[in-house]
Amino acid sequence: MDEDDELISEFIVEAREIVMDVEVTLMNLERVRLQEGRVSNDQLNAAFRGFHTIKGVAGFFSFDRMVKAAHQAENLLDLLRSGTLELMADHVTVLCEALDLITSAVDNLEATREQGISEEQVAELSERLQKLAVPDVAEPSGAQPLEPLEPLEPGASPNPPDAASAAAPGAAAAPGAAAAPGASDTPGAADTPGAAAAPGAADTPGASEAAAAPGAAATPGAAAAPGAAAAPGASEAAATAATAGAAGASAEGPSNDLAEEVGAPPPAPHPGARPEVQPERAPPEPKPTKAKAKPRSNKPPGKDREDKSNQSIRVDLRKLDQLMNLVGELIIAENVLAHEQDETTSEPSQQATQQLDRVTRNLQYLAMSMRMVPIRTLFRKMVRVVRDVSRRQGKEVRVELQGEETEVDKTVVESISDPLMHLIRNAVDHGIEEPEVRRAQGKDPTGTITLSAWHESGEVRVTIADDGNGLDTERIRDKAIQQGLVPEGAILDTSQICDLIFQPGFSTAKVVTNISGRGVGMDVVRRNVESVRGRVDVASGSGQGTAFTLRLPLTLAIIEGMMMRLGQQVFTVPLLAIRESVSVMEYERVPLPSGTELVDLRGQMVPLLPMRELVPYHLAQLESRRPILVVIEDDGKMAGILADELIGQRQVVVKPIPGMLANIQGLTGCSILGNGEISLILDVKFLLSSVHAGGDERSNAGPSPSGVGLMEARP
Amino acid sequence: MSTSPESVEEDAHETNDDKHLTFVIGEGSYALHISHVTEIIEMQTVTSIPNAPRHVRGIINLRGKVIPVVDVRACLCMEERPYDSRTCIIVVHEESPVGLVVDTVREVVDVPPEAVLDAPAVGEHSDAGYITGIAKMEDSTQIILDFRKLLASR
Numbered sequence: 001m002d003e004d005d006e007l008i009s010e011f012i013v014e015a016r017e018i019v020m021d022v023e024v025t026l027m028n029l030e031r032v033r034l035q036e037g038r039v040s041n042d043q044l045n046a047a048f049r050g051f052h053t054i055k056g057v058a059g060f061f062s063f064d065r066m067v068k069a070a071h072q073a074e075n076l077l078d079l080l081r082s083g084t085l086e087l088m089a090d091h092v093t094v095l096c097e098a099l100d101l102i103t104s105a106v107d108n109l110e111a112t113r114e115q116g117i118s119e120e121q122v123a124e125l126s127e128r129l130q131k132l133a134v135p136d137v138a139e140p141s142g143a144q145p146l147e148p149l150e151p152l153e154p155g156a157s158p159n160p161p162d163a164a165s166a167a168a169p170g171a172a173a174a175p176g177a178a179a180a181p182g183a184s185d186t187p188g189a190a191d192t193p194g195a196a197a198a199p200g201a202a203d204t205p206g207a208s209e210a211a212a213a214p215g216a217a218a219t220p221g222a223a224a225a226p227g228a229a230a231a232p233g234a235s236e237a238a239a240t241a242a243t244a245g246a247a248g249a250s251a252e253g254p255s256n257d258l259a260e261e262v263g264a265p266p267p268a269p270h271p272g273a274r275p276e277v278q279p280e281r282a283p284p285e286p287k288p289t290k291a292k293a294k295p296r297s298n299k300p301p302g303k304d305r306e307d308k309s310n311q312s313i314r315v316d317l318r319k320l321d322q323l324m325n326l327v328g329e330l331i332i333a334e335n336v337l338a339h340e341q342d343e344t345t346s347e348p349s350q351q352a353t354q355q356l357d358r359v360t361r362n363l364q365y366l367a368m369s370m371r372m373v374p375i376r377t378l379f380r381k382m383v384r385v386v387r388d389v390s391r392r393q394g395k396e397v398r399v400e401l402q403g404e405e406t407e408v409d410k411t412v413v414e415s416i417s418d419p420l421m422h423l424i425r426n427a428v429d430h431g432i433e434e435p436e437v438r439r440a441q442g443k444d445p446t447g448t449i450t451l452s453a454w455h456e457s458g459e460v461r462v463t464i465a466d467d468g469n470g471l472d473t474e475r476i477r478d479k480a481i482q483q484g485l486v487p488e489g490a491i492l493d494t495s496q497i498c499d500l501i502f503q504p505g506f507s508t509a510k511v512v513t514n515i516s517g518r519g520v521g522m523d524v525v526r527r528n529v530e531s532v533r534g535r536v537d538v539a540s541g542s543g544q545g546t547a548f549t550l551r552l553p554l555t556l557a558i559i560e561g562m563m564m565r566l567g568q569q570v571f572t573v574p575l576l577a578i579r580e581s582v583s584v585m586e587y588e589r590v591p592l593p594s595g596t597e598l599v600d601l602r603g604q605m606v607p608l609l610p611m612r613e614l615v616p617y618h619l620a621q622l623e624s625r626r627p628i629l630v631v632i633e634d635d636g637k638m639a640g641i642l643a644d645e646l647i648g649q650r651q652v653v654v655k656p657i658p659g660m661l662a663n664i665q666g667l668t669g670c671s672i673l674g675n676g677e678i679s680l681i682l683d684v685k686f687l688l689s690s691v692h693a694g695g696d697e698r699s700n701a702g703p704s705p706s707g708v709g710l711m712e713a714r715p
Numbered sequence: 716m717s718t719s720p721e722s723v724e725e726d727a728h729e730t731n732d733d734k735h736l737t738f739v740i741g742e743g744s745y746a747l748h749i750s751h752v753t754e755i756i757e758m759q760t761v762t763s764i765p766n767a768p769r770h771v772r773g774i775i776n777l778r779g780k781v782i783p784v785v786d787v788r789a790c791l792c793m794e795e796r797p798y799d800s801r802t803c804i805i806v807v808h809e810e811s812p813v814g815l816v817v818d819t820v821r822e823v824v825d826v827p828p829e830a831v832l833d834a835p836a837v838g839e840h841s842d843a844g845y846i847t848g849i850a851k852m853e854d855s856t857q858i859i860l861d862f863r864k865l866l867a868s869r
Binding site: 328329332333569614655656657658659660661664665666667670672676677678679680 | 760762763764765766767771774775776778779780781782783785810811813866
């Protein structure tokens with residue numbers, strides 16, 4: 001039983017990974033098809049293998065419904081890769097749904113060890129898979145008229161000749177292409193089943209004309225390409241079509257493959273398929289693509305990935321956490337040891353301590369780096385989100401990914417997944433305009449969302465930029481006044497207005513859709529990002545789009561902190577939050593009737609964080625007559641902390657405040673000092689907002705009730 | 716901690732069932748089931764946490780682990796008294812470790828189930844149910860505490 005359980009756990013991890021890989025593969029397939037008008041058989045095979053593996057393992061545990069779902073998806077993919085069917089957007093959609101169903105089964109498995117999904121769900125999916133699995137011949141009028149409704153298809157444009165030549169100019173050179181426009185106009189031409197005609201082209205030169213015709217009618221982009229590719233293999237037209245480069249196949253490729261390929265599925269002779277095609281900024285241009293593909297024509301796709309997997313193993317995340325904890329404890333022990341060293345310590349002992357110090361630092365670095373994962377997986381998940389949302393809305397959106405290799409702490413990746421998803425949805429929903437609107441504005445009807453990540457000054461930056469209409473500052477302002485978020489007549493600069501979208505309850509969407517517009521979200525986005533000590537910035541230009549930048553810490557486990565002593569306790573303040581520290585005289589403190597004290601900082605009155613908020617009453621006594629004023633600042637708010645002394649600046653390992661105290665606000669955690677003492681790490685953002693609550697006109701939008709609580713909780 | 720010679724001879728199963736750690740708070744002698752206790756340490760510097768509940772003294776560094784420390788006196792609504800050299804922290808483990816500050820720790824004793832009498836519901840805090848029984852021993856009387864209920868009662 002236990003062994004079974006372990007196997008199931010392994011399956012869960014594996015299935016999740018496969019689902020993600022297959023999803024990425026499907027997205028790639030679709031993108032390549034749209035941009036280059038060809039379908040990579042290797043990728044179809046990869047997707048097929050994914051479903052097949054899931055089916056196999058699920059079968060081993062007799063999760064019959066998963067098996068059935070995977071099996072049906074496999075059937076469809078089989079038809080696609082054999083060339084019986086041409087890949088269409090609908091296929092990708094329903095295959096994604098199959099993945100979703102499997103994912104939900106896997107989720108159930110994890111929770112209950114049952115596959116959970118219902119027979120009906122599987123039956124429904126199977127039905128849709130089967131419907132699509134029928135070659136066009138069964139419903140000559142069924143699949144085709146649907147096409148123009150697909151906003152993402154190049155072939156969707158109501159003008160078939162345009163579509164055919166735009167999607168695959170190569171096809172125009174092929175003899176069959178001439179027949180294409182006519183074929184799509186007259187349904188009668190489609191009577192020749194694409195499935196039967198396409199292989200036929202390989203057999204008989206004469207058939208190539210017929211093959212290209214129905215193919216182009218079904219899906220001009222993808223279908224015309226294999227048609228043309230099949231032609232050179234069988235007919236005199238080889239040279240012409242190959243030069244046209246319909247499928248990025250080199251002239252050599254098809255003729256070499258001729259012998260084996262005769263009678264075989266037409267899309268097969270594409271050794272030139274590029275394994276990972278970077279999104280292209282420009283509209284599809286098959287010729288340059290061909291040139292790029294040439295030198296790599298014999299490289300199997302996914303080779304890079306294989307190489308990588310050979311060198312890595314899967315490790316349970318909990319073990320990494322444990323390792324990190326142990327290293328943290330080692331550092332603390334080492335600190336204690338270093339602390340004990342003095343001139344009486346023997347030479348060897350001192351040297352050993354130094355060596356220990358070096359080793360522990362390296363170990364810490366290594367343990368940290370093991371938690372770092374490329375942001376790639378998260379980014380790729382977003383491609384699917386964009387696809388789903390844009391299709392539902394009839395918008396055309398392409399996603400560009402930059403800096404996928406940027407490494408981020410696993411925990412950080414997890415915590416920004418939801419915010420990122422939200423921002424992406426918003427970008428499609430609010431940012432990118434309808435294709436007609438874009439066309440009218442002289443923009444590319446296909447909108448672009450750029451997701452990029454990079455390292456900068458010890459942080460990770462993630463940007464989500466769209467080239468949509470930008471934030472409507474006028475409307476945001478009006479709406480905010482209407483909703484009472486800002487007083488009437490308030491003068492706000494652009495960045496302040498942009499900031500308003502993060503207020504709870506704020507929404508300018510004219511219509512509430514099921515994607516966005518309810519005004520919940522942006523505040524959650526900000527909160528989630530801030531919960532990992534990150535921040536969100538927004539920049540927007542009217543008509544030029546909006547860019548959100550997430551600034552995230554590299555890791556949550558360590559911060560650069562300034563340590564200070566207040567009475568008998570030591571506190572740590574994140575270094576980034578410290579503006580300055582100055583020595584002040586006691587008498588410069590000005591008490592207000594409210595109890596808050598102000599302190600004079602070169603003529604500027606700065607509120608003091610009440611010391612009783614930091615240390616219990618009986619300890620709240622500074623020892624020094626000349627305390628140090630540490631000025632903390634965040635988001636334009638300032639406050640002072642009076643400290644007895646500054647101990648110094650250090651990298652500290654952040655530990656969480658244990659369970660029963662975890663909901664105490666004002667602290668982000670604690671760390672253990674070299675002498676074994678504990679230092680509390682102050683939550684600067686929270687303390688600042690609580691000391692400014694009520695007094696600041698910007699925070700009256702909603703001072704957090706908990707903030708007030710901290711100020712007044714003590715009897 | 717000293718164990719009585721009899722308990723050593725008994726088989727492990729039985730002993731673990733009956734063993735209790737006894738400690739003193741004020742005039743009273745209390746007992747905790749040994750299965751909850753991980754270790755006993757001497758009093759150490761406690762880092763107080765602002766705005767923590769009154770009975771939670773703060774957090775300590777237990778060999779690199781940060782654990783919260785709860786004053787049992789405060790839990791039992793007894794008058795506070797300064798910590799001295801006999802003050803101890805009993806580290807108990809439920810989901811996570813917690814330190815219980817007690818006046819002093821006595822010994823580990825066997826409390827056979829038949830010696831445990833039901834505690835009558837008297838006094839203002841009786842309803843919290845953290846007193847699971849009174850053990851009537853040959854030479855002493857122990858109040859048996861359920862520390863989970865004790866912590867939850869606050």
